[in-house]
Amino acid sequence: MKKPNNTYHHGDLRASLLREAAALLRDSGIDGLSLRRLSERVGVSRTALYHHFSDKHALLCALAADGFAQLDALMQPLSPASNAPPAERYTAFAKQYLDYATKNPSLYGLMFGHTLWRDKLADDSLKQIAYESFRHHLAAVKRWQEAGILPKEQDSLRLTQVTWGTLHGLAQLVIDGVYADSTHLEDICQCVGQLFCGMRTAKPQ
Structure with a gap:
């Protein structure tokens, strides 16, 4: 010791x-x-x-909050300051998201798992940063809807849930070993970027 x-x-x-x-x-x-x-x-x-x-629960909440802070930093490719095409920016975001999740499976599982969320055990600090991270994604979706990059007719909140849920599902499939061949992730991320952003031609705002 x-x-x-x-x-x-x-x-x-x-x-x-x-x-x-x-x-x-x-x-x-x-x-x-x-x-x-x-x-x-x-x-x-x-x-x-x-x-x-104060106790283990407080430590777990702080760990998860720190994980969300790191994940939130990955939103940078979605920033309107970037000049890259929308599909390319979203592809870069998807790559970083999956890379973060699959390289930190235990932390990622704590961030999104039932240990802290199912029984409403997340403390205020964790909830604040988790929701802030989601709001950043929502803000990007709204900007891109206004620019015609994403479909304007879709509800912004639901579209954000679908895009984030897609990335989360892909990450979990890799973590669980269902998608064991990581060499396919490059193509998967490009598919995600094209699916959500490649059908629109308007320039980002």
Whole structure:
């Protein structure tokens, strides 16, 4: 066991705890992740750890929230500042989304799984960032509908649910081993981009 390390600043310690907790989650799953193991792995006292996470549930919510923050950063290819064609931008987004999900299957499962959502156990911070991420996708869909890139006649919310649900379903199929041949992902992502954006010719706004 490492000796407690009191040289961390609080902000640095929280980032370190989340990074090591994500590694524990990846290696041992939710059941193998505990505050005791985390404090030993990072080399800090329980008191220092409890300053950031009151219990395991708080840690899991923080981990999921951090995952959504990373996922939200992938929305950049959908930004109106990009000059790339819409289908190309959405294809790039799809690639990054699937790459993130399939390289972080345990974290991705925590972010979207029943552990935190089925019994309404997600805390306010997690719900806020998860919904904010969805709103960013919704805003992009609305912009592209207005530009004629996506069908204007479709309800924006439902269209966002369909596009996000498609990516989530593809990611889960890869994670579960149904789509075991990852060499097909390039073509799948291009198909997604063409399906949602390739039928329209208007320039993005």
